[in-house]
Amino acid sequence: MKELVIIVLSAVFVNNVVLSQFMGICPFLGVSKQLKSSIGMGGAVIFVMVCATACTYPVYILLDRFEITYLRTVAFILVIALFVQLVEIVLKKVMPPLYSALGVYLPLITTNCAVLGVTVANIDSEYTFVQSIFNALGTGLAFSLALILFSGVRGRIEHSDIPATFKGVPSTLIAASIVSLSFMGFGGLFA
Amino acid sequence: MTDKKTKSNWYEFTKGLIKENPTLVTLLGMCPTLAITTMAVNGIGMGLATTFVLVCSNIVISLLKNVIPKAVRLPAFIVIIAGFVTLIDFILQRYIPSLYSALGVFLTLITVNCIILGRAEAFASKNKVIPSALDGLGMGLGFTLSLFTMGSIREILGSGSWFGIEIPGISSNPMLIFIMPAGGFFVLGCIIAMVNKLANRKPPKEISCDNCPSAAICGGSCQNREKEADK
Numbered sequence: 001m002k003e004l005v006i007i008v009l010s011a012v013f014v015n016n017v018v019l020s021q022f023m024g025i026c027p028f029l030g031v032s033k034q035l036k037s038s039i040g041m042g043g044a045v046i047f048v049m050v051c052a053t054a055c056t057y058p059v060y061i062l063l064d065r066f067e068i069t070y071l072r073t074v075a076f077i078l079v080i081a082l083f084v085q086l087v088e089i090v091l092k093k094v095m096p097p098l099y100s101a102l103g104v105y106l107p108l109i110t111t112n113c114a115v116l117g118v119t120v121a122n123i124d125s126e127y128t129f130v131q132s133i134f135n136a137l138g139t140g141l142a143f144s145l146a147l148i149l150f151s152g153v154r155g156r157i158e159h160s161d162i163p164a165t166f167k168g169v170p171s172t173l174i175a176a177s178i179v180s181l182s183f184m185g186f187g188g189l190f191a
Numbered sequence: 192m193t194d195k196k197t198k199s200n201w202y203e204f205t206k207g208l209i210k211e212n213p214t215l216v217t218l219l220g221m222c223p224t225l226a227i228t229t230m231a232v233n234g235i236g237m238g239l240a241t242t243f244v245l246v247c248s249n250i251v252i253s254l255l256k257n258v259i260p261k262a263v264r265l266p267a268f269i270v271i272i273a274g275f276v277t278l279i280d281f282i283l284q285r286y287i288p289s290l291y292s293a294l295g296v297f298l299t300l301i302t303v304n305c306i307i308l309g310r311a312e313a314f315a316s317k318n319k320v321i322p323s324a325l326d327g328l329g330m331g332l333g334f335t336l337s338l339f340t341m342g343s344i345r346e347i348l349g350s351g352s353w354f355g356i357e358i359p360g361i362s363s364n365p366m367l368i369f370i371m372p373a374g375g376f377f378v379l380g381c382i383i384a385m386v387n388k389l390a391n392r393k394p395p396k397e398i399s400c401d402n403c404p405s406a407a408i409c410g411g412s413c414q415n416r417e418k419e420a421d422k
Contacts, residue, residue, distance in 0.1 A: 020372045022226035026305055029221070070281070073299050074273040081266045113222050113303040120299050165388045166380075169218060173380030181373040 004134045007127075011138030013186040017114050018146040019176070020183060024114035028147060029172060038151040042144025046137065048087070048109050049118055052080050053136035056119040057129050076119050084109055114143055150179055203322045207329030213306045214337040214379075215386045220306040223297050224338060225375040231354055234342030236290040238335025240283065240298065242328065244275045245307050249315040249327035256316045268311045273302045306334060337382075344378050345369045 015021060018028045024045075031041045056076050063069045088106045091099040109115060118139045122132040153175050162171050213219045223241070228234045251271050252259075259267045280298055283291040291298065301307070310330055315323040347353055349369030351362030368374045 022222050022372065022375065023300070025221040025225060026219075029218075070277060073277050073280070073302055074270060077269050077273050077302050078266065081269055113300045116303050117296055117300055120296055124296065165384045170380040170384035170387070173376045173383065177373045177376035177380065180376055181368075184371065184373065 004131065007131060007134050008138035008141070010189070011135055012142040012145060013183070014189050016142045016146060016183050016186075017118070017139045018143055019180040021117070023117040024112050024143055027109075027112055028143075028150065028176075029169070032147050032151045032154055035148065035151045035155075038147040039144070042140075042147050044106055044109060045112065045114070045143050046140030048080075048084060048106070049115055049136045049140040049143075050133060051087070052083055052115055053119055053122060053132050055079050055083055057122070057132055060123055072120070072123070077116060080115055080119070114139065146179070150176065153179060200322060200325055204325040204329040207326065207331070207333040208336065209333070211330075212333040212337055212386075213309075213330050214334060215383055218383075219309055220304045220334060221379075222300065223304065224341060225372070225379060227294055227297050228338055228341040228345055228375065229349065229370045230293075230346045231339060231342035233290070233293050234338035234340075235335060236283075236287070237294055237297065238331065238338040240279050240294070241301055241304060241306070241334055242331025243279055244272060244301050245310060245331040245334075246324055246327040247275045247278075248272045248307060248311060249323040250320055252311045252315040253318060253320045253323035264316065265308075265312075268308060268316075269302065272307050272311070276302045306330060340382065341375075341378060344382075345374060349374060 011017070017023050018025065027041055027045075031037050056079055059075055059079055060069070060072060063072055063075060084106055088099075091106075118136050122135055125135075127135055154172065157171055157175055166174070207213065211217060214221065214224045220241075223237055227237050248268070248271050252268055255267075255271075276299065279301070280291075283294075283298065310327060314326050318326070343353060347358065347361070348366050349371075351358055351365035366374075369378065
């Protein structure tokens, strides 16, 4: 139990997926303009990450059985792409309110490298099934936290006076650098 | 006729280097740009690995563009790309193990690099084989160039060396922050600002749908949604 809590906390704070591992930068910069869309994207990512891990773990065991683990990149990305499509169709039919909240963000997630990254990282760190699920949950929470915190920072940038050359993306990246700096303070928390 | 044709091929090749440089101008493939550029040599390695995958997948997708049904084209593209990623993974593991371990998980993540899927969707699925290959080569080398620049700046300032050779004066007391994640964001922000200044162009306000490879699936619904939220 204690181990699982540590996995989640270290994924959220110490090894934050966006700010210290640089995965999922595109949605981080693209969707963090408003709090509302940040929450929607964050929710969709948590959901897909946990379910994708639950799907890819058995697939890896199957590949391992036939000794074709080198196919894991192809197999994982296919599973994730199929899964995202499936979730979209099912949600549209079964839970329309949830679909309208998360729906538009779902297609964007197939190419979010954080999802493929976390499934591969789970295998590389030799986690058990339960540990993998908790690691995926922590990584999803970390992504949402970074996105929500950063949408607040960006709200402030929009209204400040910046040199013309730095307006837009450059100032956003430098703000991200400062947010990332603050997360360095968590380093060594569970070492 | 022939003259015009070679000229346009030359254009397809050169546009990716500077004018439409994937990382600095169209802002694609940010994750590897930030993550592995702590050393110049890693930047070049990552850039060339991506170029290989980009050229091969552009050629194959361009050849198969009439065979793949439109509805399932994205999963099909992703599988083609993932196949070539597995190939380069094997090649590096066998011949350049040091680079293989330095790139780590980001080698696998070439699969979901927006540049590759973006070029497949925007160019290779509409054009003939030779222009597609040249487009892939140009874009890949442009990507390599910007990774090399990022890597050089971060290595010189952060480790006080260049390609592993120590630079007298800085190497005794380097600014470690530049090889940390925070330094990556900072250097990329400054480079994009500088490119905009030199090109005398307004910096892109945001990552728009023009450059988003997912736009084909979502049809700009994420943008419309944000506009609705604004109202």
